[in-house]
Amino acid sequence: MALDAASSLIAAEGLAGFSMRKVAQAMGYTVGNLYLLFSNQDDLLAEVSLRTADAMHAYLETQAAKGKTPLDRLQAISYGYIAFAQKHSFSWRLMFEHRLPPEQWNHPGLDAKQKALFEFVEGHLEPLLPDASPKELRAAATALWSSVHGLCVLASTGKLNWSGLKDARPLSDLIVRVFVAGLKQE
Amino acid sequence: MALDAASSLIAAEGLAGFSMRKVAQAMGYTVGNLYLLFSNQDDLLAEVSLRTADAMHAYLETQAAKGKTPLDRLQAISYGYIAFAQKHSFSWRLMFEHRLPPEQWNHPGLDAKQKALFEFVEGHLEPLLPDASPKELRAAATALWSSVHGLCVLASTGKLNWSGLKDARPLSDLIVRVFVAGLKQE
DNA sequence: GGCAGAAATGATCGACGTTCAAATCGTCGC
């Protein structure tokens, strides 16, 4: 329930408006108590990120199921990613803006989530590349998903506003379509 | 020289280790003085980001000049981007991790730099797409550069470590090559 | 009721961004 309060606060105010005191107040406890549940603020935020990652992954699964062809599914996943990032903007951004102190960069949970997400994409890319080796497939999935992620990042931070491109979805379509077409040709 | 001190501090300790007091101490002044030069911390950091953007742009120009063919040049630019992000990791990350308060999202300087960077890529993509309309060209350049950026972001935050892919450059090559190949086919 | 162990508290610390009255400095006329 500390996690509930923290997630709500992040969703409402973002990382900038977040504080341990606000979380404590929202859950009806005092600050000291939070440090009995989490070792520090980073720890709490990492748990919130984990939650968001789970929710996003589940959402992407439902979106992927809507596609008829493999290419449809990849595009549905990309759309879902963009939609999730826009709808839960603060929570989504937390996953990337909250940088753990480097000594625990290899957070076991977060690493596993990252891996699961990439493998999820890999699974949907595989039918389109029947002749690819596992290594090639992994590289292709990583490259494709990094691309979609980059688009999402720039769109969600307003760094594409300078051009008239206010909707990221056509660009997402372009990336997936062109990337898959180029890959088949390799 | 306030900017020099601030840039050095960011380069050395990153956004997490940054404080107005440290900047003041590094330049031999006291904190109050900084607020006569910059309206607040966000303002100072925005100026540091601007500097970094300029330095990066200049560096990418030199890298682009090394390529013989248009495709070579695009790949050289991508390599340069990755190299810059790795070499000046903290400074580069500042440009994206430092999120301005939303009321001044349209910082005139930063927007101009963003635009210049994308148009720079656009200029190098153009020879490869002689038949594209200006709108198609812009979309293609935006998509391509977002992709390279996404790869760079994930690589620089260690979020690709789960797979064995420790070097981002092969993936950069893959993205540029496959993307251009797919585009030609559109 | 009394008591031990668990649970929760909140005063306290140092550091942060930011402000602004006060102190210091530089440069004139005399």
Add this chain to the structure above:
DNA sequence: GCGACGATTTGAACGTCGATCATTTCTGCC
């Protein structure tokens, strides 16, 4: 040399933050 006045610089003060931990409060059991 002196005084004076504007420009420059200071650093104490305010409120908030993450984090700590001695103290208090609660809970279940005899």
